Amino acid sequence: MNASTIGAAVGAVLALTWVAFGFWAFLFVGLAMLAGVGVARLVRGDIDLHGLVQALRGRRTSS
Incomplete structure (x- = not known):
């Protein structure tokens, strides 16, 4: 899987979580x-x- 596919899957999971369970579950x-x-x-x-x-x-330092 490439980065675009993984990003789309993560976005879909988060969007469905928000729609189904609300903001706090999404967070x-x-x-x-x-x-x-x-x-x-x-x-x-x-x-x-x-x-x-x-x-x-x-x-x-972090650099």
Whole structure:
């Protein structure tokens, strides 16, 4: 699957959630999707968790 197909599927899921269950369910599903992406990138090794924490604390720059 390419990025356009995945984007369309995510948009469809979010739109159907909003229509069927309302705004707060839409917001929850969207946040859960973002959390899932973050965990997947962390497990895959795309995100350096220690470096991210240090950058958020101001002890290291993110660039």
